[in-house]
Amino acid sequence: MNTLKPNTPKRLSDLAKTIRSKNAGTDKITFDIIFREKDTYELVKRSGALTRKSVCEVLNVDPARLTDFVEYDPAYAIKFTILRDRPSGSPGDGDIFGAQQYAPFLDVVVDITA
C-alpha cells in the first residue's frame, strides 16, 4: 500500500470513472477500475496504489487466488480477477452475480504526487 501524504489525499473513487465487480464465469470474480483520461490512468499506475500485492491485501485473499492482473491501455483500465471461495450461487454465497465486491476499492488512497 502506498503512503498517504497529508496534503495530497485522493481516493480511487475521486479518480476513476468506473469501479465495478462481476462474475467471470462460475468460479471467478473480476474487478474493473476504468479511468476517463489517459493522464489519470497513468498517474494511478505510477502511484502503485493498485498492484497484485495491494489488491490481495484489500480483499484479504491469498495471492494464489489472484488469477489475472492486467493494465489494459486501450480502455485506460486496471483489471484483476480472483477465484471465489465457492462457486457462484452455492448456498451461503452472499453475492451470486459478484456485483458488490468492488466497494473496498472506492476508498483506496492514491498518492497523486508519485
Added chain:
Amino acid sequence: MSSLKIICPNGHLGFAPLKTGSFHIGVAAAPDYIAADSGSDDIGPVPLGSDVCASPKAWQRHDLQEMLLASRKLGVPMMIGSAGDTGTNSRVDMYVEMIREIAAEHKLPPFKIGWFYSEVDKEFVRGKIRGGSAVTGLDARPDLTEEEIDATSRIVAMAGVHPFVKLLEEGCDVIIGGRSSDSAIFAAAALHHGYPEAQSYYLGKVLECASFCAEPYGAKETVLGEITKDAVEVTAMSPGQRCTVASVAGHAMYERSNPFHEFVAGGMLDMTDCNYKQKSEKTTSVTGMEFVPAEQFRVKLEGSGKLGERFVGMAGIRDPYTIANVDAVIEWAREQTRERFGPDGWELHYNVFGRNGIMGDMEPLKDKPGHELMVVVQGVAPTVEMAEEVTMTGTRQLFYARLPDVKGTAGGVSFVLDEVLHASPAYRWTLNHTMAVDDPLELFPTHTAIVGA
C-alpha cells in the same frame, strides 16, 4: 457482399425486456440478421439444475415477438442462443413453441425454423473419463471425477458456431439454440457469408451484450455491428447512446478474467493488438483482431448438482452485546441443530448482513459491524420436511442463545416473520470443464421444421 450488418437488441434476452425504440431504429437500418443471446451462468446453478427459467415468460415472449415480427418483415434470419437462460432441451422446446404461437397469432407466412440441443448425457461424459480422455477443469478446478458426475443433476455443452452454421446452410429463417457461446451466434452468421474468423468472432464479441458496448451506461438498447473483411464497426442505435473507443474497448473486459483473449469452441479470439478508431459520432471501428484455431477441439461443459431442499429464515439483532457476540449466537443455534439431527446430513448457512453478509471473509470492515444486523439463514437437507425443521431450528434458536452477560432475557433476536420460507432447492456448479470431442456437431443435434405450413 462487401459488408454484413447484424443488430442485437438484448444481451440476455428475457432477463429484462428489450427497449423497443432503439430496436425499431435498428430494424429501419436494414440489417441482414437479427440476433441475441438468451443465457448466462450469472444466475447461479439453480435454473440449470432444476431445469427452470430465471426470466419471466412474458418478457421472453415480448422480445421473441419483437424480433420475429421484424425478421419476417425484413425477410432476414433471426438467431437466438442459450434459449431460456440455461439452454437446456426443455428451454429450446419452449422457445420453439413460443415462435410457433407468435407466428400463428400474427398469421405469418410459412418460414423454416431450426433448433439444436445442448444437453449432454452424464454417461457420455463418464465414458470419456473411462476411455482415458480427461475432462479438464477450468479456473483451477481439478479434472472431473466420476463422483462429481454422480453428484450432477444436469449438464449442458457450450456450442460454438457449428450448429448455427449448419442450420443457416439448411436455409433456416429462425434459429433457436441450446446453450451457446454468446459470440458464436453472431460469428456464425458472418462465417456463413465467408468473412474471416477473426473479424467474425470479434463481431460476436462486441455485439453479445447489446448496448453494454455503448455509453452512457444503459442496458437493453439495440446496437448494430457491420463486418467487412478487414474491420468491425459498431454503432449505437439509441438516440442517447454512442459507441466510443472507450466504451467498445472497455466492453472487451466485461465479465471475463482477461481483456485480450476470448475462448470459444474451436479456438481463441486474440484482441491484444486491436486498434480502435472513432469513425463517426456514434460509430467505432475496430481492426487488428486475430483468431488462433485450437489444436484439439474441446467443448466447455456446465453442470449443476442438487445439494438438497432449502428453506430461508431471517433474524435481526439490535443489542450491541449480542452483535459483538453474533458468532456465539450462531454457534448456539448450530449446536441445537446438531443435537436434533446429528453432526451431518444437513447444512446451515448464515449470512450476517451489517457485518460481512455480502463479502464474507473478504470484507475489510468485518470487525466493525453496524448498529443492527440481519442474519439470513439457509437450511439444506434431503427432504422438504427436514429442510424446514433444520432451518426453523437454525433460525429460532438464535432467539434462545445463552450469552452470559446479556441484559435482554426475553428474546435475543427480532423477527420480521416468525416462519421460514420455502426456497428453491440448493444446487452447486459441479462442472466448469472442457471435454474433447471428435466432431464439432456431435453434442448438438439439429432439427428443422416449417412453421405455418
